[in-house]
Amino acid sequence: MFNDDTEYELSRGSDIVRDGMYLELTMANTDPVLQLAEVFYSDVTHQFTLTCYEPNIPLAIIEDLIEQAKKLLPPIEK
Template identity: 45%
Template sequence: MIEILGQSYGVTVGSDIQRDGMYLEVEDNAKVALAEVFYSDRDNSMTFTGYRADLPLPLVEWLIAHAKERLTPASGNGG
């Protein structure tokens, strides 16, 4: 759980076997997904998907920064 601009958001980190990668997702209090950053193990790319048009910029910035830290393989770990 994170709080940005007085609003709480749930955070999920997971693995997606079908897409062959990992994701970091934020959701609102009703457990509705708001945005996701996906890291592909196939081509080492990252993509952002927003599921709402009016996401607060600080939330998007937090999600992208943390996805880079959590999803990208650390150097020296074979990635």
């Protein structure tokens, strides 16, 4: 993900403590890793939540994060 020469990365994972999955937005090439935002999908409530850890994240980046989370996080129904 790119915006104004800033490179972003997405990471997907599961969280057994919170009982769900997350998609995490980080700034690329930072050490330590700079976590910007996270979308979490709860297996308990079947709802998404957005948490921002840094201010002033471009709206287009947040919109892309949310769109990707909708595609990548909910369980596949058969």
